[in-house]
Amino acid sequence: MNKTLLIIRREYLARVKKKSFVLMTFLVPGLILAMYGGIYLIAKNSDAMNKVRQIRVIDESGVFSAKLKDHKNIRFSTSAQTLPEAKTAAKKDNDLFVLFIPKNYTDKNSIQIFSEKKPNFALIDEIEKQVNTIATGNNMVSAGIDLQKIATLKTNISAETKQLTNDGEKDSNLTSAYGIGVASAILIYLSLFIYGSQVMRGVIEEKTNRVIEVIVSSVKPFQLMLGKILGVGLVGLTQFLLWIVLSTTITNVAEKAFNQDEVRTEQSSNPSQKNIDKNSIKSAQMPIGNPVMGFLNTLKGINYVYILGCFIFYFLSGYLLYSALFAAVGSAVDSETETQQFMFPITLPLLFTYILSFAFLVNNPDSTLAFWLSIIPFTAPIAMMVRIPFGVPDWQLALSMVLMVAGFIFTTWVAARIYRVGVLMYGKKTSYKELAKWFFYKE
Incomplete structure (x- = not known):
């Protein structure tokens, strides 16, 4: 166990101390702020920009x-x-x-x-x-219909959605649910590929450099694989948590800045209103058509703790499941160019669910297909995170989580049996038949 912790510590610190990690950790929230600012300026000056x-x-x-x-x-x-x-x-x-x-x-x-x-x-x-x-209108006049009377009878009705809960009625927040569902699907999909691929590349690099031969002389292959997986996973989790904290802070700052800018705009257009109290500034809002403020306002009333907790669980469990398989692939090949024949079958369920999340799941979160995709461990990380903002029964969430835990334990066991043999194999063309032999080799 101590050896595994040492490997975790080494993998974590080696990556966290890299300049690229620090740069990306602070660059992404900065890009989010730049995106908000860009959308705001485009929306504000859209009429002037158009010919x-x-x-x-x-x-x-x-x-x-x-x-x-x-x-x-x-x-x-x-x-x-x-x-x-x-x-x-x-x-x-x-x-x-x-x-x-x-x-x-x-x-x-x-x-x-x-x-x-x-x-x-x-x-x-x-x-x-x-x-x-x-x-x-011309046809109505020809038919003897009074247009003015019709104009007075016209209505503009819009429906406000309310969700019935044990605590009473609350806003459904459909826009925010849609946005969070799509954003979660994108983040989970990208993170599993990015951090899972880091595990695979690390294994390939150590294997080709023959460093692995020295390491396994003092550490069991399973301990090495588990240490690399958990170390890189903690790096990903650290980066995500920092992104969430920084992005939330930047979002709040951006909202206040956009509100104050709108107040200044109103003051300049109405010189008689020179003095506006602080409460007016705080409550000022951009026009309804402004996409930035429309998005920021829809985020209010969201249970961030619940969604963040589910996101962390499905990120970690999905990462553990797929990175174990990525590690097995890395141990079976001698270069990254040889990984494609093994990578596609592994990532196909993830890709399938990712595409469906935009085309089907966000519009049908309670369908039978959505239920099964959120239960099967290989597709659950994306499918369940799409469904959660819309509301998921507790028993379905519990069942999905239990199967996710069982899934990554099973895949880790399978990957470990392949890893223990493949990591010491060199110069041999690997096939699925060869992988099956490695799996059944006895200790």
């Missing part, structure tokens, strides 16, 4: 030209030019578009947009929306 698109309207029907309204960076103007003349002008100006509306505008594909370059979806969507609204 103004000039839409020349040739309206043969006489229904639309006077009713089309300018919108953000889109400017409508009625043109007296013929269609060929307007097309010629559009060829010379990248920001000029020609909207042609014939008399029979109700026919399919009769309304056309001409331009030198392809229009974006936002421009097409705005034109189609306004044209359809005007055409519908």
Whole structure:
């Protein structure tokens, strides 16, 4: 046991003291802050950054030209030019578009947009929306329907989601659940590959340098493998915890900075409001459409302790499960280029679940497929972390955790039997048949 602890200590300190570890630990939260700032500046100046698109309207029907309204960076103007003349002008100006509306505008594909370059979806969507609204209103007037009366009857209803719990009602926080689920899937997927690969590379490096022959003379192969796995795992856990602490701090600082900036903007636009009390500054919020503040506000009311505890468990258990297999692969080959034939079958369940987490699991966290993926140890680290923000029954979480523990104990045992032989094998092409022989070799 003391020898295993020495190996853990050596692997941990050797990696934590590296400049790359310190750099990445502080660089990632800094990048998060830069991302928030970039999104905020883009959202704040999005209208100024977009080019103004000039839409020349040739309206043969006489229904639309006077009713089309300018919108953000889109400017409508009625043109007296013929269609060929307007097309010629559009060829010379990248920001000029020609909207042609014939008399029979109700026919399919009769309304056309001409331009030198392809229009974006936002421009097409705005034109189609306004044209359809005007055409519908014109049809209603023709049918003798009072548009003003219809306008007074219109409603804008939005549903607020509430979750029923033993402690009463609380906000469902669907946006934050979706974001945390996706973020957890990405972090687990990347971490298992990054830190698992570090174990594999370490084994290959020691094997090719023949250092392993000296080490196993005083340490059992299983102790060596377990020490490397736990040492690198603790490095990953340390880095994640530091990221979480630094990112949380940066997020709070960013939220206050964005709020104060908005207060200053409101003051400059309303000079009469020179004095705003501290409570107003604290409660000030960005416009609803601002993506940064929208994201930050959805994080409120989240049970971070519960989610963080589950994340740490599934990171460690998933890491132990996969890194043991990575160590076995590293012991079976002489170079990293030979690992591909063994890596793909091992990582396929992880990749399969990662893809499904975006395409299916976040939209169907309570489905039968989601349940089984969160129970099977090879897929549970990603699948369960996607489901947890949406709420998982306690018995399912307990069952998944028990199977995860059993899973990494089993894979560690299997990997250790391969590792004890493969780590001393050199210059021999390894196959699955050879791995099976190593597994059944007696001590």
